[in-house]
Amino acid sequence: MTAIEFENISKQYRLGLVSTRTLSHDLNRWWKMNILGKEDPYLKIGEVNDRAHRGESEYVWALKDINFKVEQGDVLGIIGKNGAGKSTLLKILSKVTTPTTGTIKARGRIASLLEVGTGFHPEMTGRENIYMNGAIMGMTKAEITRKLDEIVDFSGVERYLDTPVKRYSSGMTVRLGFAIAAHLEPEILVVDEVLAVGDAEFQKKAIGKMQDVSKGEGRTVLFVSHNMGSISTLCKSGILLKNGSVSYFGNVNKCINQYISEGSQDATYFGNNFNNDVYYKQVSIINSKGVSSNTIAFNDRVGIQFELGINNYILNSTLSFTLYDSKLNAIFTSHNMLSNGSKSITAYLPTELLLAGTYYVKPILHVPNLRFLDNCDTLISFTIEDTGSEHSFYNRPDLGVINIVPQWLEN
Amino acid sequence: MGYTTVIKPKNKLFEVDLKEIWRYRDLFSMFVKRDIITQYKQTILGPAWFFIQPALTTIMYMVVFGGIAGISTDGLPQPLFYLSGIVCWQYFADCLNKTSSTFTTNQGIFGKVYFPRLIVPLSTVTSNLVRMGIQFLLFLAVYIYYLIVGASVAPNAYALLIPVLILMLAGLSLGFGIIISSMTTKYRDLTILFTFIVQLWMYATPVIYPLSTMSPKRQWIMALNPVTSILETFKYGTMGVGTFSWGMLGYSFAFMVVLLAIGIVVFNKVQRSFMDTV
Incomplete structure (x- = not known):
């Protein structure tokens, strides 16, 4: 159901200051719509809401x-x-x-939790605010009384129940607010x-x-x-x-x-700080054939290829990278100290290490704990495509990240 | 099961959901309680301030208007005359000032969660009623004192109209307040204009002078102000002095009903999307 x-x-908003010239806009709109019978002159169809680009109209569609x-x-x-x-x-x-x-x-x-603790009055106690906030959310007094113990228990602020909310820490306020909202029905x-x-x-x-x-x-x-x-x-x-x-x-x-x-940049990253002592020329993901590709088969070898430039070799220069999964959880980090003359280095991941999914590489070029030599401001993404692993048989959405085959023993 | 909630761009003009307001009655009482509790929190004198304000104002008026300017009090003891005017007018002005900024002062909470917005001005008018009730006790104490002393005050049957008078003050201030607050979400000029209009309004109302000092022609103009007859009826009923006519009071009552109806319709229309323009 x-x-x-x-x-x-659809929802239209007006950009800029609302209070200036609105009277003239209102009059113009009223004139065109009610007297001339035309459409609203400020509703331009087809204008897209993109905050990064300047639109032509002062009015914008926040939803379309x-x-x-x-x-x-x-x-x-x-x-x-x-x-x-x-x-x-x-x-x-x-x-x-x-x-x-x-x-x-x-x-x-419909109950909405646009921000927890809406309407909390700082001078009132926790208990008073539970009633207040619950009522704002549409609960009746009797409903709140019935759930009071549950709410207090869930929020974990029992000791402060009769203390004004202004004495609460921000965390406690939020807990109390969420507890009330969670017990709405x-x-x-x-x-x-x-x-x-x-x-x-x-x-x-x-x-x-x-x-x-x-x-x-x-x-x-x-x-x-x-x-x-x-x-x-x-x-x-x-x-x-x-x-x-x-x-x-x-x-x-x-x-x-x-x-x-x-939201992310894909394939190869091209460096742009060619005057740094040590810098990235480019970073790319390659497969076992050495071809740059951002989609790599499950049983193929993933290589992260770094092309570096060295103007002035710095002692202890280190190239590191962190691998992230699709939810941007870090999986692991690896470091490699550079020698003078290291120009092209590839880090190969063990084959069949990663399960199908999207991954991100964040390179770091630095002298550990001292300074950064070059900055790669985007994540380099690649996708592992399941081309027939044992997992492809199991049609489950989330199998994890790392492919580990344990030793199965029958006792 | 059919759809129970339908959200659409525009409502019909007279679609006022009174049932919904009734459903939120607990919120209404919470707001009233909150207003009363928080008003004098962290003050040493606490609720005593309820008395101090009208008492000091009365003394002030006795010195300035009664003493220096020598304005007549219709033969009534000055404290009683001024206090009766102050208690009524203060209630009206307080309600008006507070309800007229409903949208602007509550935009934080209104922007987060929906409940019938009318609850807020309604609770303001009600919580001020408690304050007025306490101040009325002060008036009563002074009144009884003068009865015992034997001043020329004589209550009559029209004193029974007091609850109606208070209701009319509440209705008028609510009506004006919500219209003003609906108009000021977009154009703030009115807020500035309005605070000072309320100050002047008091002088157009028989608070510091009795209506009887005016010529009958002027009295008629004064009675166009719907608050005039309410104050005069109050004085007439409690102290037997003043100008009372059913016609004037009826006019004020009709004025209130029409104003309130317009106010609720306008407020209801504005509340739905004021967040975009406030």
Whole structure:
């Protein structure tokens, strides 16, 4: 069953200062629309929201023709670069603002967690604020009283319950805020980046709670985050927004891959600091034939080839690199001290080391603990394609990163 | 199961969801409680400030208007006359000043979460009511003192109208307040203009002078101000002095009803997308 349906949702904003010349714009708009019967002169169709490029109109589409449906019980991850329209989408969904065009239809109560602890009053105690915040979120007093113990327990601020919130640490405020929100019982929960705060223990608790909410209780969750790790653990499906439009909608892992590949530079990195003492000429990923390629088969050999230039050899110059997985977790780092005259060096990874997926290399050219010799400001990406390993038989989305074959023994 | 929530660009003009406001009644009482509790937190005198403000203002008026300017008080003891005006007017002005900035002062919370926005000005008017009630006790104490002393004050049946009068003050300030706050989300000029209009408004209302000092023609112009008849009725009912007519009071009441209706419609329209322009 469909829980939420977005139909042609668009949202227009005006750039620059809102308070200047709006009266003339308003009058002009009113004149054209109501007297002349024309369309709104400030709604230009087809202008794309890209914050890096200057548009022609002062008005911009933060969202443009968003269409998708979320099934009940689904956990949908909403991802995209800053300014892609994620927050605008959530704002419309939580009724903070209205769409310019289009309709959203939903089954059940929508509660949004755009920022935890909304409406906390610093002078009021923790207990008073639980009631206050719960009521803002749409709970009744009786509902809150029934859940008070659970909320206090979850937040772990029992000792400070009768202390004004202004005496709380920021972490405690967030914990209390999340605890209240987590105990709301809406059919649809909208969450924006709350997990970025709080300590590791609390984040784990929060993720666990969100999983319970979606799995155990069959509720629909829309989750916005820049943390691909938590998106992939929590969500089943994903939607990728790009400049206000939907760029991908479907399986969450595919969605994440698309997001990362859109955002990163691929293939070969060309250096540009040719006056440094030691510098990169180029860095590329090569296969066993020595050909540069950013897609390498599972059973082929991956080489990271560095072409360096040396103007002035520095003692202890070291070339290191770190390999990252697709969620930007570091896998390992390796170092190699350079000798005077090292011009072309290739680091070969053991064959069949990495499972299928996308990986990133970050090179570091430095004199350890003293200085950096050259800076490579992009990640060099490559993809391992499964061309028939034993894993390809198991159609599971997340098998891990490293291919380790243990010794299987029958006793 | 059908769709229970539909979010669309525009609502019909008169689509005011009163049921929703009722559903959020607990939030309403929380806001009222919050306003009262937090007002005098971390002050030494605490709620005593409720009394100090009107008491000092009354003394001030007695010196300036009663003493230096020598303005008539309709034969009433000065403290009683000024205090009755101050308690009523202060309630009206407080509500007006606070509700007229509903959107701008609450944009932080309004930008994060949805609840019927009307709850906020409604709770402001209600929490100020508590404050007014306490100040009314001060008035009552002074009033009883003068009754015992035997001053020329005589309450009559019109004193029973007091709850209605208070309701009318609340309705008028709420109506004006939400209209102003809806208009100031985009054009802030009005905020500046308005704070000073409220100051002047007091002099156009019989707070420091009785309506009876005016010629009948001027009285008629004064009665166009819907607050005038409320204050006059209050003085007439409690102390038996003043100008009272059902016509004037009826006009104020009708004024309030129309104003409130316009206010709610305008506010309801603005609340949906004010975040984009505030």
